[in-house]
Amino acid sequence: MTGLKREGDPVRRLEALRGTTPPRPHDARAIAALAANPGCARRALMDGAGIDKDAAARHLGFPAPFGQSPFAITRGNMFEALVKADGCAELLRMLRELLDLPVEEVAYHDVENVGAHLRHTHTRSLLDHAARSTTAAEPVSAATFYDHPLLSLSIAGHTAYLEPDLVAFQLGGRFHVVEVKSFSVIDGQADPAAVAAAARQAAVYVLAMRTTLEELGHDPGLVSHDVVLVCPENFANRPVATLVDVRKQLAVLRRQLTRMTTLDRLLDALPDDLTFDLRPDDDGRPTRPVAELADALSRTTARYAPDCLSTCDMCFFCRDEARQEGASDLLGRQVRDELGGVASVAEALGLADGTRTPAEGQEEIARLLRNAERLRRECLT
Numbered sequence: 026m027t028g029l030k031r032e033g034d035p036v037r038r039l040e041a042l043r044g045t046t047p048p049r050p051h052d053a054r055a056i057a058a059l060a061a062n063p064g065c066a067r068r069a070l071m072d073g074a075g076i077d078k079d080a081a082a083r084h085l086g087f088p089a090p091f092g093q094s095p096f097a098i099t100r101g102n103m104f105e106a107l108v109k110a111d112g113c114a115e116l117l118r119m120l121r122e123l124l125d126l127p128v129e130e131v132a133y134h135d136v137e138n139v140g141a142h143l144r145h146t147h148t149r150s151l152l153d154h155a156a157r158s159t160t161a162a163e164p165v166s167a168a169t170f171y172d173h174p175l176l177s178l179s180i181a182g183h184t185a186y187l188e189p190d191l192v193a194f195q196l197g198g199r200f201h202v203v204e205v206k207s208f209s210v211i212d213g214q215a216d217p218a219a220v221a222a223a224a225r226q227a228a229v230y231v232l233a234m235r236t237t238l239e240e241l242g243h244d245p246g247l248v249s250h251d252v253v254l255v256c257p258e259n260f261a262n263r264p265v266a267t268l269v270d271v272r273k274q275l276a277v278l279r280r281q282l283t284r285m286t287t288l289d290r291l292l293d294a295l296p297d298d299l300t301f302d303l304r305p306d307d308d309g310r311p312t313r314p315v316a317e318l319a320d321a322l323s324r325t326t327a328r329y330a331p332d333c334l335s336t337c338d339m340c341f342f343c344r345d346e347a348r349q350e351g352a353s354d355l356l357g358r359q360v361r362d363e364l365g366g367v368a369s370v371a372e373a374l375g376l377a378d379g380t381r382t383p384a385e386g387q388e389e390i391a392r393l394l395r396n397a398e399r400l401r402r403e404c405l406t
């Protein structure tokens with residue numbers, strides 16, 4: 026380890042945690058996942074330092090099971106093209122019903138046409154113009170779709186650039202983020218995990234838009250917390266739109282981002298010379314001994330839960346660690362929360378069968394566990 030001096034500026038301390046490994050820019054999926062496990066210090070530190078968790082997990086021998094199949098990507102692109110065809114004609118039909126759009130004429134701006142380097146500035150000026158229209162004495166009477174906008178959000182001192190699928194703007198009302206997803210809605214029901222992930226991702230865009238409007242001197246409340254989720258219906262490719270309230274996801278996300286910008290307390294608890302540096306060689310290949318990196322990571326507190334398997338690149342490493350520790354985290358967040366301060370399965374079993382004396386504060390959970398064990402025995406005999 027490098028013996029770095031970590032006093033002072035948290036940004037420099039986070040950079041030292043990352044070491045010589047290039048920073049990994051945050052995308053909306055990564056930011057959305059922050060809200061999935063807000064209690065995990067390991068993740069907060071790794072994301073705050075811009076560490077490439079996927080590269081770290083691969084180097085540790087625990088690559089994450091993420092990444093869509095080429096078939097799923099093609100299907101998703103085809104569905105998005107269908108929704109946006111003819112200046113979003115199909116989308117307009119759905120939005121008229123869903124948002125009570127009173128207008129017949131809709132303007133369509135494809136921000137991508139201005140070129141990659143200008144997209145962010147152009148998006149800001151379009152949003153500025155649209156927000157001014159809502160407060161003008163004589164507002165413009167057309168709704169507008171913004172396709173391929175480029176938004177930004179500050180994550181622990183770094184600027185992350187984000188691309189929502191689409192932003193729909195309704196005059197006299199508010200901006201609505203439109204999220205196009207290719208998972209199916211069958212008989213009015215969709216996979217709850219997929220909907221939850223889409224809601225978290227849309228909440229990132231809502232927050233980025235609100236921040237942009239605020240920076241431009243407008244009311245951030247012009248961006249609705251109701252996002253429009255567009256999915257294929259049943260087994261056909263016909264799109265169906267649903268309003269999803271993302272207030273809860275927004276609250277968690279804000280809390281998590283604030284926590285990331287104030288990581289001082291978590292940094293203070295770390296040894297002075299701790300670093301997650303992968304020490305890449307000239308070709309970018311990590312050269313750090315795996316055991317050394319694993320040891321460095323074990324100095325941070327993880328809160329593994331089965332949900333991590335769909336939201337965090339470190340999931341297999343943390344699951345393996347939790348297994349070795351026999352952590353109650355493996356049983357899922359609900360069980361872990363109900364077990365309160367009981368950290369391991371062995372401890373819970375010991376309290377249940379009375380072979381372990383409850384520590385201070387564990388009396389109540391020990392009583393409940395003993396009752397549960399007594400009922401289990403009664404059922405079995």
Ligand code: SF4
Nearest residue numbers: 065328329333337343
């Ligand atoms: S996989 Fe590990 S680092 Fe990631 S959120 Fe879960 S416990 Fe935290």
